[in-house]
Amino acid sequence: MSFEPKIIAFLCNWCSYAGADLAGVSRSKCSPNVMSIRLMCSGGLEPAFVLKAFKEGADGVLVCGCNLGDCHYVDGNYKTLMRMTLLKKLVKQLGIEEERVRLQWVCASCAEDFVQAVNTITNDVKALGPYTQIKIEAEAETSRI
Amino acid sequence: MDDDIKIGVYVCHCGHNIADVIDVEDVAQRARKSGNVSVSRDYVYMCSSKGQNLIKQDIMQLGINRVVVAACSPRLYEQTFQNVLRESGLNPYLLQIANVREQCAWVHEAGLQATEKANRLVHGAIRRVSHHSPVEEQSVPVFPATLVIGGGIAGIQAALEIANSRHVVYLVEREPSIGGHMAQFDKTFPTLDCSACILTPKMNEVSRNPYIRLMTYSEVTDVSGYVGNFAVKVKRKARYIDEDKCVGCGICQEKCPWSTASEFDAGLGMRKAVYTPFPQAIPNIPVIDRERCVYFLKGKCRACEKVCEAQAINFEQEDMYIDLQVGSIIVATGFDVFDPTPIVQYGYGRLPNVFTSLEFERLCSPSGPTGGQLKLVSGRTPESVAIIHCVGSRDKNYNAYCSRVCCMHSLKYSHLFKEKTGGEVYQLYIDMRCAGKAYEEFYERVQGEHVHFIRGKLASIAAGVTDAEEDNLILTCEDTLLGNLINISVDMVVLCVALEPRHDTEQLSHILRLGRSHDGFFLERHPKLDPVATMSEGIFVVGCCQGPKDIPDTVAQASAASARALAMISKGKMEMGAITASVDEVVCSGCKVCNALCPYSAIFFDEISNVSRVNQVLCKGCNVCGAACPSGAISTRNFSTIQILAEIEGVLA
Numbered sequence: 001m002s003f004e005p006k007i008i009a010f011l012c013n014w015c016s017y018a019g020a021d022l023a024g025v026s027r028s029k030c031s032p033n034v035m036s037i038r039l040m041c042s043g044g045l046e047p048a049f050v051l052k053a054f055k056e057g058a059d060g061v062l063v064c065g066c067n068l069g070d071c072h073y074v075d076g077n078y079k080t081l082m083r084m085t086l087l088k089k090l091v092k093q094l095g096i097e098e099e100r101v102r103l104q105w106v107c108a109s110c111a112e113d114f115v116q117a118v119n120t121i122t123n124d125v126k127a128l129g130p131y132t133q134i135k136i137e138a139e140a141e142t143s144r145i
Numbered sequence: 146m147d148d149d150i151k152i153g154v155y156v157c158h159c160g161h162n163i164a165d166v167i168d169v170e171d172v173a174q175r176a177r178k179s180g181n182v183s184v185s186r187d188y189v190y191m192c193s194s195k196g197q198n199l200i201k202q203d204i205m206q207l208g209i210n211r212v213v214v215a216a217c218s219p220r221l222y223e224q225t226f227q228n229v230l231r232e233s234g235l236n237p238y239l240l241q242i243a244n245v246r247e248q249c250a251w252v253h254e255a256g257l258q259a260t261e262k263a264n265r266l267v268h269g270a271i272r273r274v275s276h277h278s279p280v281e282e283q284s285v286p287v288f289p290a291t292l293v294i295g296g297g298i299a300g301i302q303a304a305l306e307i308a309n310s311r312h313v314v315y316l317v318e319r320e321p322s323i324g325g326h327m328a329q330f331d332k333t334f335p336t337l338d339c340s341a342c343i344l345t346p347k348m349n350e351v352s353r354n355p356y357i358r359l360m361t362y363s364e365v366t367d368v369s370g371y372v373g374n375f376a377v378k379v380k381r382k383a384r385y386i387d388e389d390k391c392v393g394c395g396i397c398q399e400k401c402p403w404s405t406a407s408e409f410d411a412g413l414g415m416r417k418a419v420y421t422p423f424p425q426a427i428p429n430i431p432v433i434d435r436e437r438c439v440y441f442l443k444g445k446c447r448a449c450e451k452v453c454e455a456q457a458i459n460f461e462q463e464d465m466y467i468d469l470q471v472g473s474i475i476v477a478t479g480f481d482v483f484d485p486t487p488i489v490q491y492g493y494g495r496l497p498n499v500f501t502s503l504e505f506e507r508l509c510s511p512s513g514p515t516g517g518q519l520k521l522v523s524g525r526t527p528e529s530v531a532i533i534h535c536v537g538s539r540d541k542n543y544n545a546y547c548s549r550v551c552c553m554h555s556l557k558y559s560h561l562f563k564e565k566t567g568g569e570v571y572q573l574y575i576d577m578r579c580a581g582k583a584y585e586e587f588y589e590r591v592q593g594e595h596v597h598f599i600r601g602k603l604a605s606i607a608a609g610v611t612d613a614e615e616d617n618l619i620l621t622c623e624d625t626l627l628g629n630l631i632n633i634s635v636d637m638v639v640l641c642v643a644l645e646p647r648h649d650t651e652q653l654s655h656i657l658r659l660g661r662s663h664d665g666f667f668l669e670r671h672p673k674l675d676p677v678a679t680m681s682e683g684i685f686v687v688g689c690c691q692g693p694k695d696i697p698d699t700v701a702q703a704s705a706a707s708a709r710a711l712a713m714i715s716k717g718k719m720e721m722g723a724i725t726a727s728v729d730e731v732v733c734s735g736c737k738v739c740n741a742l743c744p745y746s747a748i749f750f751d752e753i754s755n756v757s758r759v760n761q762v763l764c765k766g767c768n769v770c771g772a773a774c775p776s777g778a779i780s781t782r783n784f785s786t787i788q789i790l791a792e793i794e795g796v797l798a
């Protein structure tokens with residue numbers, strides 16, 4: 001059987017989750033490997049959530065927020081942008097390939113952007129193969145960063 | 146896990162929508178095997194009353210105390226199912242929805258993989274809901290008074306609507322009189338009724354209405370508190386006139402020996418150092434302009450004092466600060482007009498007889514500097530005019546947006562110019578935008594009045610050399626329909642300048658904690674579905690401070706905002722979002738990292754106990770603070786760290 005990765009998507013409630021819903025409403029098809037978890041704002045994403053996902057066996061993590069300037073909480077997604085930049089460096093140090101973590105802005109009417117992001121990360125992760133836990137167990141045993 | 150937790154799982158078929166793609170029975174069966182799940186069912190329509198009753202019965206009969214519904218998006222039916230819990234005596238937040246329709250059945254092909262994903266989503270929800278705890282919905286009382294900032298047509302309309310329902314309104318206006326830009330206009334498009342004739346009665350109504358506390362020559366300097374109970378500080382600038390004594394006879398203005406350019410006449414006419422901006426001013430009480438009054442500048446004069454029989458002049462007056470308590474705030478601060486001086490090739494300020502649209506309004510107005518006669522600087526009646534559209538609008542060097550009113554007022558100017566002089570009119574437009582009731586018809590009417598419409602952007606204006614006593618103006622522009630450069634010689638040019646955000650919008654946005662859009666205007670809560678409210682609960686934006694608009698739209702928006710303010714007052718309280726953050730004071734290290742992050746300034750530092758605290762009314766629950774807290778002391782209700790971590794575990798288990 002071919003490798004079917006498990007990928008977690010964190011979506012902000014206002015734009016990205018709505019965009020993902022719209023993909024369904026418009027019956028677009030995307031890969032079934034991505035499971036979404038709803039947050040109020042992408043800026044509320046604790047970096048620990050991403051590491052936790054890898055610890056629990058995820059092969060990739062997708063983070064989606066509103067387009068810059070459209071965050072429902074004024075500028076939450078700018079914070080996301082900064083945190084994700086740092087987080088990507090951190091995961092690399094932990095031995096996780098950068099391509100396993102992806103940030104994508106998805107507006108409430110951008111169903112296609114969501115579908116594309118889902119398919120892209122699925123393909124990228126499939127190409128990388130399963131994520132095997134190397135360092136993370138030792139270093140991220142704590143639930144917080 | 147907690148023995149007391151009894152979870153009920155309800156898997157919806159949604160007719161064929163979910164059941165055709167996902168093996169719903171398998172999902173229900175597998176859920177039954179998870180810890181803490183006491184009952185698990187699948188049903189054809191969970192949202193139907195029969196489906197809802199299934200949940201209710203289980204809650205009452207089996208003692209179910211946590212509910213997972215696997216169905217459509219929580220954005221659609223979360224509230225319905227929350228109500229089911231509420232009606233069954235359970236806190237509505239002991240619910241979690243697994244979205245197996247929009248984000249599973251509808252985006253995947255039928256088969257094992259889709260069912261597997263649904264199982265994971267449901268499992269995540271089961272794990273998450275075990276960590277749910279009751280959340281209390283909060284409400285705050287609403288103080289039944291309203292502040293309206295700005296006394297143009299928007300503010301006047303809003304104030305009257307509220308006052309007519311017998312609730313107190315504070316109307317704060319920066320200038321000595323209410324009326325705003327509309328008072329400066331001559332006629333209004335497309336009906337050509339005189340602006341003053343329709344505005345003045347409303348202004349009078351404001352002064353007569355006992356529920357309106359009018360504060361002119363005043364500014365809002367500080368706003369604190371939150372929806373339902375704002376504390377507002379208003380600076381009442383000294384008028385140097387005793388308002389109670391002044392009878393508005395005007396003798397002081399007559400006798401004052403010092404003149405300066407009149408702001409009301411867009412700088413074309415003169416006013417005195419003690420003045421009312423225009424004869425119909427409300428209140429009809431002058432102010433002494435400190436910057437111009439020679440007594441203030443040189444210490445000598447006081448001529449007005451000598452002639453005032455009412456003894457209303459008081460040079461000792463000082464600025465006063467007044468504190469107000471209001472439940473909601475309507476912002477109606479209007480617009481500034483674009484200053485075309487930076488477009489040097491248009492010669493504004495350099496060439497005579499190049500006017501802005503606002504100046505042209507004053508020239509046309511019977512109360513204006515020329516008594517409504519169109520005159521060139523030399524005093525001659527112009528024989529031709531070029532009206533230039535989009536000056537400072539639709540131009541990426543200045544403002545990218547369309548100012549919306551210019552096409553229509555240009556047409557109005559054509560008509561007025563023809564009426565007053567019978568001369569030639571050239572319209573230089575990019576596109577004609579006449580969207581509005583009876584607007585297109587007005588366009589057609591003016592087309593029939595022998596106006597030259599030239600599609601193209603003006604390149605430059607130069608002074609022509611002629612033998613006449615006065616130079617004419619030579620316009621160079623490209624006619625984009627003919628595809629060639631043309632020159633036009635005219636006596637007068639009107640630049641239809643953009644409507645811009647007030648120069649101090651930034652300052653006011655800080656005072657009110659309001660966001661602004663790219664163009665600098667105040668940002669509404671939602672561009673389509675909520676163009677009146679803002680992200681600051683209890684603060685509304687109306688008229689041109691939210692974006693350029695014409696008078697009918699402004700009035701409609703003002704009425705809408707007052708309806709919203711009145712709804713809050715009549716309800717007496719405001720329900721606040723239940724999803725808010727809170728700080729665990731035992732864990733908080735007092736590092737203050739979160740304080741600066743909050744977009745709503747909802748976090749404050751308690752110096753005594755050395756911890757940060759969240760104001761529950763201001764917080765909107767984004768968890769930006771929670772994500773940043775290095776101690777993990779902040780948690781957002783219903784989106785807490787533990788809940789999300791549990792969901793991650795569940796989905797991946």
Ligand code: FES
Nearest residue numbers: 012041065066071
């Ligand atoms: S609400 Fe979507 S990113 Fe903040």
